Amino acid sequence: MSRLPMIIASVAVVATAGIAIAGSHGGNPAVKARQAHMSLYAFNMATLGGMAKGEIEYNADAAKAAAGNMAALSTLAQGAYWVPGTSTAELGEETRALPKIWEAGSTAGEIGGRMAEAAQQLAAVAGDGKDAMAGALGGVGKECSACHKGYRQPQE
Amino acid sequence: MKRFLLGVVLLGLVVAAGVLWLTRPQHIAPERFANLSGDAANGETVYFAGGCASCHKAEGSEDALSLPGGRRFTTPFGTFVAPNISSDAATGIGDWTVVQFASALLNGTSPEGRHYFPAFPYTTYARMTDQDVVDLWAFMQTLPAEDRANEPHDIGFPFNIRLSLGPWKVLFLDRDWVQPADTPELQRGRYLVEALGHCAECHTPRNILGGAKTASWMGGAPNPSGKGKIPDITPKSFDWSATDIAYYLESGFTPEFDSAGGEMAEVVANMARLSPEDRAAIAAYVKALPAAN
Structure with a gap:
């Protein structure tokens, strides 16, 4: 009970901030934030995936740093930029986020939860050698695909 | 003149009847499989490589071992509903013989002697070895029975005339390999792609009758669902390294570390179950493709 007013207040603040930003810049700020979030995943993945592929020599410290970033990113509170009203139905080509994300029966939130678990598992073993890291990376990739498969509009 | 026209029509009907007779669904002779016994372990590899x-x-299911069917595929020819191919004897294919299974995969012929629509990619599976067919059958019999009755396809005229698929097969069911392959790795890759993986079913454009345009092999095509485009994977516009391709098939990650979505995510889920050697062989095959027209 004591948390409810806090949550309402947070949502109100975020919504107001969102509207304010939307009014002053081009593009939908929630979409831009989501895409920035994905870019940060991809940037850290490039280090880990490059090592898994054998294109970059495995380095435990670099792997741990990148995997730690993945884990941190996956646990950020993202609700404010996955707000309803920002799907392809409302924004057209500006986003590839399908309306299904927000519809009843959506599993996008669960996938996000599994993604966070997989990323933490990755961070836990990233320093234990290339094979351990590459194996855990597969678990992360599975969740990336799970969400992109059902909830992202195919390219073009 | 009237008699002449009548004669032309009659002759046409006779020729048409002859063509349909000659191109009637072909069963496989049981003797051909009499001495083969199935290895379910290899069948599992065939199952995932074949993307069943x-x-x-x-x-929406994530269970790759449950085959009740029911997914609907909207195409320019109509809507196909995938049938139940689980081991259920009543609603699935549990009461089939291995020879009936082989006739389906290799000839596109149902146990009742009807042509299957080529939404079922038998133009690819026709290149499978008999041993792989038997092994796949052995594996699929270990999968659970699913009690779900089949629904009819919703196909418009004239594509709903199954007899017309006889001449269609003459035109487009080609058991020869499409690409040359002169090393064991390329041959394995070609087998995985052209006989099992049916990559070309989406990556190669089709002509007006739905046959593959082999001159544009893997050159990309409109998405059969009507939305978007399946990419070219030949050197015309595709420059991933062999390592990139193999890693993508294992993990779903592109060289930019975007991750596979759409139908390709399903493909990756299957390819991830293959051996690293098999994924490398597919990558080698893709790298050896000529640039599409």
């Missing part, structure tokens, strides 16, 4: 579950699992 991508179409035959339930809509």
Whole structure:
């Protein structure tokens, strides 16, 4: 009970901030934030995936740093930029986020939860050698695909 | 003159009847499989390389070993509903013989002696070895029975005339390999792609009758669902390294570390179950493709 007013207040603040930003810049700020979030995943993945592929020599410290970033990113509170009203139905080509994300029966939130678990598992073993890291990376990739498969509009 | 026209029509009907007779669904002779016995372990590899579950699992299901069918595929020819191919004897294919199974995969002929629509990619599976057919059958019999009755396809005229698929097969069911392959790795890759993986079913454009345009082999095509485009994977516009391709098939990650979505995510889920050597062989095959027209 004591948390409810806090949550309402947070949502109100975020919504107001969102509207304010939307009014002053081009593009939908929630979409831009989501895409920035994905870019940060991809940037850290490039280090880990490059090592898994054998294109970059495995380095435990670099792997741990990148995997730690993945884990941190996956646990950020993202609700404010996955707000309803920002799907392809409302924004057209500006986003590839399908309306299904927000519809009843959506599993996008669960996938996000599994993604966070997989990323933490990755961070836990990233320093234990290339094979351990590459194996855990597969678990992360599975969740990336799970969400992109059902909830992202195919390219073009 | 009237008699002449009548004669032309009659002759046409006779020729048409002859063509349909000659191109009638072909069963495989049971003797051909009499001395083969199935190895379910290899059958599992064939199963994942062949991507059976991508179409035959339930809509939205993540269970790659459950094959109740029911997924709907909207195409320019109509809507196909994937049938139940689980081991259920009543609603699935559990009461089939291995020879009936082989006739389906290799000839596109149902146990009742009807042509299957080529939404079932038998133009690819026709290149499978007999041993792989038997092994796949052995594996699929270990999968659970699913009690789900089949629904009819919703195909418009004239494509709903199954007899017309006889001449269609003459035109487009070609058991020869499409690409040359002169090393064991390329041959394995070609087998995985051209006989099992049916990559070309989406990556190669089709002509007006739905046959593959082999001159544009893997050159990209409109998405059969009507939305978007399946990319070219030949050197015309595709420059991933062999390592990139193999890693993508294992993990779903592109060289930019975007991750596979759409139907390709289903493909990756299957390819991830293959050996690293098999994924490398597919990558080698893709790298050896000529640039599409």
